[in-house]
Amino acid sequence: MMWAILSVLVENKPGVLFKVTNLFRARNFNIDSISVGVTENPEFSRMTITTIGDDKQVTQIMKQLDKMIDTIEVKRLDEKMSVYRELVLMKIKVSKPSESMEIMNLANAFQCKVHDVRKSSIMIEITATPDRIDAFEELVKGYGILEIARTGICALPRGGVDES
Amino acid sequence: MEKMSGARSLMVALEREGVELVFGLPGGANLPIYDELYKSNIRHILVRHEQSAAHMADGFGRVSRRPGVCFATSGPGATNIVTGIATAQADSAPMIAVTGQVPSKMIGRDAFQESDIIGISNPIVKYAFQPQDPAEIPEVVKKAFYISATGRPGPVLIDIPKDVQQNEAEMNFPENIKIRGYHPWVDPDIREIERAIDMLLSAERPIILAGGGVIISGAFAELQSIAELLMIPVVTTFKGKGSFPENHPLSLGPIGMHGHAEANKMMVEADCVLAAGSRFSDRSVGTFEEFEKRLKIIHMDVDPAEIGKNQTTNVAVVGDVKASLRIMVKMLIQKAIKRNGDYPWLKRVKETKEYFKENLKIPDHPLAAAKVLRKLREVLPHQSIVTTEVGQHQMWASLFFDVIQPGTFFSSTGLGTMGWGFPASIGAKAAKPGVPVLDIAGEGSFNMTENSLAVSVLDNLPVIVFVMNNFSLGMVAQWQRTFYNRRMIGIDLKNCPDYVKVAEAYGAQGIRAQSVEEVGNAVKTALKSDVATVIDIPIDPEEDVLPFVAPGTPLKDMILPS
Ligand SMILES: Cc1ncc(C[n+]2csc(CCOP(=O)(O)OP(=O)(O)O)c2C)c(N)n1
Numbered sequence: 145m146m147w148a149i150l151s152v153l154v155e156n157k158p159g160v161l162f163k164v165t166n167l168f169r170a171r172n173f174n175i176d177s178i179s180v181g182v183t184e185n186p187e188f189s190r191m192t193i194t195t196i197g198d199d200k201q202v203t204q205i206m207k208q209l210d211k212m213i214d215t216i217e218v219k220r221l222d223e224k225m226s227v228y229r230e231l232v233l234m235k236i237k238v239s240k241p242s243e244s245m246e247i248m249n250l251a252n253a254f255q256c257k258v259h260d261v262r263k264s265s266i267m268i269e270i271t272a273t274p275d276r277i278d279a280f281e282e283l284v285k286g287y288g289i290l291e292i293a294r295t296g297i298c299a300l301p302r303g304g305v306d307e308s
Numbered sequence: 309m310e311k312m313s314g315a316r317s318l319m320v321a322l323e324r325e326g327v328e329l330v331f332g333l334p335g336g337a338n339l340p341i342y343d344e345l346y347k348s349n350i351r352h353i354l355v356r357h358e359q360s361a362a363h364m365a366d367g368f369g370r371v372s373r374r375p376g377v378c379f380a381t382s383g384p385g386a387t388n389i390v391t392g393i394a395t396a397q398a399d400s401a402p403m404i405a406v407t408g409q410v411p412s413k414m415i416g417r418d419a420f421q422e423s424d425i426i427g428i429s430n431p432i433v434k435y436a437f438q439p440q441d442p443a444e445i446p447e448v449v450k451k452a453f454y455i456s457a458t459g460r461p462g463p464v465l466i467d468i469p470k471d472v473q474q475n476e477a478e479m480n481f482p483e484n485i486k487i488r489g490y491h492p493w494v495d496p497d498i499r500e501i502e503r504a505i506d507m508l509l510s511a512e513r514p515i516i517l518a519g520g521g522v523i524i525s526g527a528f529a530e531l532q533s534i535a536e537l538l539m540i541p542v543v544t545t546f547k548g549k550g551s552f553p554e555n556h557p558l559s560l561g562p563i564g565m566h567g568h569a570e571a572n573k574m575m576v577e578a579d580c581v582l583a584a585g586s587r588f589s590d591r592s593v594g595t596f597e598e599f600e601k602r603l604k605i606i607h608m609d610v611d612p613a614e615i616g617k618n619q620t621t622n623v624a625v626v627g628d629v630k631a632s633l634r635i636m637v638k639m640l641i642q643k644a645i646k647r648n649g650d651y652p653w654l655k656r657v658k659e660t661k662e663y664f665k666e667n668l669k670i671p672d673h674p675l676a677a678a679k680v681l682r683k684l685r686e687v688l689p690h691q692s693i694v695t696t697e698v699g700q701h702q703m704w705a706s707l708f709f710d711v712i713q714p715g716t717f718f719s720s721t722g723l724g725t726m727g728w729g730f731p732a733s734i735g736a737k738a739a740k741p742g743v744p745v746l747d748i749a750g751e752g753s754f755n756m757t758e759n760s761l762a763v764s765v766l767d768n769l770p771v772i773v774f775v776m777n778n779f780s781l782g783m784v785a786q787w788q789r790t791f792y793n794r795r796m797i798g799i800d801l802k803n804c805p806d807y808v809k810v811a812e813a814y815g816a817q818g819i820r821a822q823s824v825e826e827v828g829n830a831v832k833t834a835l836k837s838d839v840a841t842v843i844d845i846p847i848d849p850e851e852d853v854l855p856f857v858a859p860g861t862p863l864k865d866m867i868l869p870s
């Protein structure tokens with residue numbers, strides 16, 4: 145079993161996201177995360193889907209995605225050759241005034257942005273790879289995480305369009 | 309450019325695609341379409357249930373190899389065709405379903421007879437359109453036919469809100485269309501075909517497994533040439549039954565759960581298989597692992613997603629099966645490659661065939677399935693089209709009814725839809741009025757869509773329904789006898805209704821045949837008749853279909869009649 149990042153270029157039309165997710169459901173494949181947005185060409189959207197499976201499963205998912213008429217291109221991104229990031233918003237509990245400073249120091253170390261500092265909570269924005277996000281989460285867990293929202297992974301291969 | 313309503317543009321677009329008839333049933337949400345149908349030259353065949361309209365369109369499509377068209381209204385009309393769409397999808401049959409939808413501004417408000425047919429049908433269509441503006445309709449229709457008929461064929465749904473049918477727009481009917489995410493034509497890779505030939509030549513015990521793709525692409529001549537040039541025996545999947553003449557010396561018949569004993573046996577002994585247009589379904593191969601451990605697999609398929617889905621392959625040729633096989637034939641002829649029929653494997657194949665011919669037990673009952681179906685083959689002309697329902701009779705048809713002329717046998721093999729065969733036979737008759745059409749039926753399945761008798765009679769599409777009546781849901785009964793220690797429940801149909809009277813009630817001809825001789829005579833009478841005929845044959849309710857490969861077990865563990 146391994147983690148795979150798929151970059152799927154699709155028609156930017158209503159219903160396409162439904163069809164893609166319904167395909168995963170119907171074929172018993174799992175979606176670990178998904179992020180969608182319009183591309184430089186407004187006729188297309190790019191979906192970045194991360195999934196877990198063995199080589200055979202991932203190949204089969206890609207073929208089934210490719211078969212969909214609304215998909216233009218399906219690529220599997222090589223982790224080492226790509227930039228991939230997730231944005232996470234996190235509300236962390238502040239129980240005593242000294243914690244506020246500690247949390248902000250940690251946030252600094254992880255190049256997070258700090259939003260909305262209150263007496264009893266701090267909201268932090270972290271954009272990083274999933275393992276870095278996990279590491280940060282681990283560090284602040286002790287303070288108490290009140291709420292989390294994640295965007296899912298968004299990725300592009302390195303290099304020019306032709307090189308990829 | 310011409311200004312017209314969406315409904316009118318639908319008719320024009322259908323006519324431009326060469327559509328001459330549609331199967332359907334009207335309702336509030338497709339009345340504008342029906343009003344234009346009234347004014348057009350397209351023939352309407354009024355069904356008694358929308359499911360049958362879809363099956364008729366499916367039957368028409370499989371036989372003519374271009375999409376059949378069915379119409380249904382919104383809500384219950386649309387949901388009634390769902391089984392028909394799923395059946396067509398499972399068997400890769402070309403079909404266009406046009407449904408009415410509530411007016412655009414009512415969508416999403418739980419309006420009267422609103423159902424989200426786009427959402428409901430998503431996993432079972434090749435594609436679905438819902439035009440939002442009447443001006444989109446001509447292009448949508450063109451695309452729908454293109455998608456449905458090309459590559460791996462399948463059903464396409466067009467759901468048209470009522471206001472989009474009614475409103476007018478300037479219409480532009482495109483001659484050509486392009487769909488950027490759809491590439492149905494892949495040129496087969498020549499090197500892979502060369503590798504396939506080498507592999508077949510170096511194999512000691514090669515076999516050809518012909519699937520439904522051979523029938524869909526009409527690759528009969530190519531398949532036969534390869535088999536004869538290389539002297540390779542041919543087995544088929546059930547869907548591929550009749551892709552190769554079953555009276556040919558190299559033919560072994562279908563493999564699978566109820567495959568021919570000699571076919572399963574030889575499939576198990578082979579060391580290399582050329583699978584043409586087959587998806588290695590569980591019903592065909594038993595267990596996947598057993599298969600790929602033992603065999604070198606060459607897989608030809610038009611659908612790249614089929615390669616490696618169920619079976620790991622050694623050589624994969626992606627592309628139209630007919631095109632791939634044709635290239636292979638050309639190469640063989642150019643390089644003057646031939647194999648003599650005197651090699652040991654072929655001798656073994658012949659002996660096995662002989663052995664089972666002589667030793668496979670046929671029950672004593674005077675109306676044993678084998679006797680009834682062999683009689684049918686004797687009297688039914690070879691060019692006749694045969695459909696089946698789903699159950700024991702279907703599997704007996706696979707075992708005992710030989711298809712001589714390729715591409716004349718059709719069944720719901722993927723979804724296994726009871727009630728498919730009869731309406732599909734009517735669709736087949738509409739596609740080929742010149743040949744006899746016969747549905748090998750179980751009475752349980754016939755029950756499900758028997759009201760299509762009205763269509764067969766009134767629309768002058770006479771077909772023969774050959775009811776192998778065991779007064780029960782026989783296939784389920786067999787499983788209860790075999791796997792549930794004879795705890796029989798929910799299978800007894802009790803001699804009800806009387807099928808001769810049912811036929812007569814619809815103005816069709818009903819004949820009861822109580823001996824093999826009467827069966828032959830009844831079919832002869834039916835062939836001469838210009839009205840639909842139902843032949844009711846009371847068979848043995850206890851007869852099992854054998855051989856049998858129990859689900860989840862390998863072909864080698866086939867159970868033979870004792
Ligand atoms: C629509 C549908 N419902 C249920 C089944 C399950 N099923 C498979 S075969 C069978 C019995 C069919 O009875 P009949 O048509 O009389 O054929 P027989 O097996 O008796 O020859 C049933 C209920 C099915 N295939 N399709």
Ligand SMILES: [Mg+2]
Pocket residue numbers: 699750751752776777778779780781782
């Ligand atoms: Mg029955």
